Amino acid sequence: MRETCVPTGVELKNTGFGYTLSLIGGKYKMIILYWLYENKVLRHNELKRSIGTISFKTLSIMLKELEADGLIIRKEFPQVPPKVEYSLSERGLSLIPLLHMMCEWGEKDMLSELELAKG
Template sequence: MNESCVPTGVALRDTGFGYTLSLIGGKYKMIILYWLSENKVMRHNQLQRSIGTIPFKTLSLTLKELETDGLIVRKEFPQVPPKVEYSLSEQGLSLIPLLDMMCDWGVNNQLTTV
C-alpha cells in the first residue's frame, strides 16, 4: 500500500482509503452501484430483482445510506402509487472506474478450477 495513502501512525478511518471503504464497504453497496451504472435509472423493485438475494428492508436501508453519502440520487414522482427512481450522482459516477478496475483485476486473477 502506498505510504501516502495510509501514513504510519494515522488511523485507517482518518485516511482517504478509509473514507472510500466507508462509502463502498458492506455486502451490497458496490453491487447496487454496479447495477445503477449499467442501467442508469432503476426503481427499488428492479434493483431487488437484479440483485436477487437482498431483503427489501436491507435494500431500503442501503439505498438511504448511499443517498446520504451522496453516491446516488433519489427522485420521487408525485403520483399514486408513488414512483421512486434511483440513479448515480456525479460522485457515484466517479467511483465507477474504481469498480471497473476491481472487475478487471478479478478477471485477470480469478483462479479457475480444472
C-alpha cells in the same frame, strides 16, 4: 515512490482509503452502484430483482446511506401509487472507474488461480 494509503500510526478512518471504504464498503453498495451504472435509472423493486439475494429492508437501508453520502439520486414522483427512481449522481459516477478496475483485477486473478489449480 508512492506513500502508503494507510500510514503507520494513522487510524484507517482518517485516511483516503478508509474514507472510500466507508462510502462503498459492505456487501451490497458496490453492486447497487454498478447496477445503477449499467441501467441508468432503476426503481426499488427492479434493483431488488437484479441483486436477488438482498432483503427489502437491507436494500432500503443501503439506498438511504448511498443517497445520504451523495452517491445516488432519489427522485420521487407525486402520483398514486408512489413512484421512486434511483440513479447515480456525478459523485457516484466518479466511482465507476474504481469498480471497473476491481472487476478487471478479479477476472485476471481468477484466471491465474484456475491456471495454478490445473498445475
